[in-house]
Amino acid sequence: MLFSRAVMALLTAVFSCLLFSPVVLSLVQDLDDKFKDNRMDDVWLVDFYAPWCGYCKKLEPIWQEVGAELTRSGSPVRVGKMDATAYSGMASEFGVRGYPTIKLLKGELAYNYKGPRTKDDIIEFANRVAGPAVRSLPSRQMFEHVLKRHSVLFLYVGGESPLKEKYIEVASELIVYTYFFSASEDVLTESVTLSELPSVVVFKDGTYFTYDEYEDGSLSSWVNRERFQSYLPIDGFTLYELGETGKLVAIAITDEKDPTEQSTRLKGLIQKVAAEHRDQFNRDFQFGHMDGNDYINSLIMSEVSVPSIIILNTSNEQYFLPDEPLENLQQMLQFFNSVLDGSAPAYGGDGIFQRIKRVAFDARSTIMSVFRSSPLLACFLFGLPLGVISLMCYGICTAESDDGTEDMELMKRDGFTDEEEEEGEEEEQQRLTAGPENAEEEGEKIQQKNPSEKKVD
Numbered sequence: 001m002l003f004s005r006a007v008m009a010l011l012t013a014v015f016s017c018l019l020f021s022p023v024v025l026s027l028v029q030d031l032d033d034k035f036k037d038n039r040m041d042d043v044w045l046v047d048f049y050a051p052w053c054g055y056c057k058k059l060e061p062i063w064q065e066v067g068a069e070l071t072r073s074g075s076p077v078r079v080g081k082m083d084a085t086a087y088s089g090m091a092s093e094f095g096v097r098g099y100p101t102i103k104l105l106k107g108e109l110a111y112n113y114k115g116p117r118t119k120d121d122i123i124e125f126a127n128r129v130a131g132p133a134v135r136s137l138p139s140r141q142m143f144e145h146v147l148k149r150h151s152v153l154f155l156y157v158g159g160e161s162p163l164k165e166k167y168i169e170v171a172s173e174l175i176v177y178t179y180f181f182s183a184s185e186d187v188l189t190e191s192v193t194l195s196e197l198p199s200v201v202v203f204k205d206g207t208y209f210t211y212d213e214y215e216d217g218s219l220s221s222w223v224n225r226e227r228f229q230s231y232l233p234i235d236g237f238t239l240y241e242l243g244e245t246g247k248l249v250a251i252a253i254t255d256e257k258d259p260t261e262q263s264t265r266l267k268g269l270i271q272k273v274a275a276e277h278r279d280q281f282n283r284d285f286q287f288g289h290m291d292g293n294d295y296i297n298s299l300i301m302s303e304v305s306v307p308s309i310i311i312l313n314t315s316n317e318q319y320f321l322p323d324e325p326l327e328n329l330q331q332m333l334q335f336f337n338s339v340l341d342g343s344a345p346a347y348g349g350d351g352i353f354q355r356i357k358r359v360a361f362d363a364r365s366t367i368m369s370v371f372r373s374s375p376l377l378a379c380f381l382f383g384l385p386l387g388v389i390s391l392m393c394y395g396i397c398t399a400e401s402d403d404g405t406e407d408m409e410l411m412k413r414d415g416f417t418d419e420e421e422e423e424g425e426e427e428e429q430q431r432l433t434a435g436p437e438n439a440e441e442e443g444e445k446i447q448q449k450n451p452s453e454k455k456v457d
């Protein structure tokens with residue numbers, strides 16, 4: 001009964017796969033040599049992949065969903081994939097350097113996608129970039145609507161002007177990161193007052209800031225600096241994105257699930273700096289908090305305490321830590337200033353020594369994570385060959401091997417012990433406790449030897 005039902009389910013699954021897969025597949029087009037000539041009429045979202053690459057295989061089902069979803073929603077974006085190893089000439093023309101590379105191709109322009117490889121993120125990217133670089137807001141209602149939807153949005157206010165041309169130019173490049181809108185002044189709510197028109201304004205952090213050509217430098221560098229909320233929760237991915245602004249990232253390492261009083265205070269302090277000392281620090285810092293120290297530890301290959309404050313320079317992989325735990329606003333401001341004026345000591349970096357350390361660290365954490373996630377598999381992967389190798393080593397040279405002992409330590413740390421190891425430990429303990437006796441015995445032996453030597457003399 002149960003068996004036949006299982007067979008039925010299996011058959012249904014197989015049939016539905018056969019039925020639907022050709023339909024789903026056809027939504028993602030396999031691209032070849034001819035693509036270059038035909039592509040100009042459409043906006044294309046293309047996955048450049050290599051058949052052997054693991055991340056590409058992981059992306060494949062998501063890519064099919066992206067194709068299906070964009071088609072279903074009536075998007076003008078066409079979805080394709082290209083084997084970049086088979087058409088390497090064309091791939092390099094599009095500037096493909098790694099796999100998978102996701103690009104949106106719109107006429108002469110090619111936009112790289114660097115975000116998380118999830119269906120929703122990729123679709124959001126495609127719709128944003130495929131649409132107009134600057135979207136106009138015809139009514140106050142629309143303005144209020146987009147204000148609610150976007151935590152950060154750029155708005156050009158005013159009529160035609162050289163500034164508007166510049167704005168469109170910047171937008172068509174930076175649309176990969178964020179949204180750009182334009183409106184006339186009467187669309188704005190009463191709470192927004194602009195000292196002059198035209199203006200470029202960013203709405204974020206519950207308020208707005210106006211671009212000042214003389215103070216803020218080029219419009220594109222200003223947009224790049226302002227495209228994040230000044231304070232936000234940070235994870236590994238956000239950190240990488242924040243780094244692209246070229247700013248230092250100041251992070252409160254906190255424990256979000258069970259925050260201590262100190263953890264809450266640090267977070268409050270760094271929020272206060274972000275909000276109230278914007279003029280002083282906004283140009284150089286992004287602020288935020290990160291839950292737990294796991295990610296940061298693996299990044300800096302060292303251990304930071306929870307809670308604590310760390311400042312990362314993602315351009316050269318250096319980081320800064322306060323000498324002592326920060327207790328109040330004064331100390332925190334002092335710490336930030338000392339990083340800016342170069343008096344705070346920098347740790348880490350991207351020198352050759354750090355890179356070697358990184359390789360060793362990554363190898364070690366890979367082994368550790370295999371042990372943690374599936375100890376049994378790890379036993380087979382590392383234990384079996386290690387066992388064989390150490391037996392061989394033991395047999396051949398009957399000498400201790402450093403590698404062997406290190407891996408044993410690894411196993412112990414992860415709670416993996418086998419009987420042999422335990423016996424080994426017991427022996428060692430016995431040897432330790434029996435130390436003095438052994439020594440005496442040896443002493444006796446020597447003493448016994450000495451008389452005989454004398455006799456020989």
Ligand SMILES: *[C@@H]1O[C@H](CO)[C@@H](O)[C@H](O)[C@H]1NC(C)=O
Pocket residue numbers: 248313315316318339340346
């Ligand atoms: C961060 O790194 C960049 C690139 O090496 C460097 O120019 C800058 O001075 C660094 N910032 C600080 C505060 O050390």
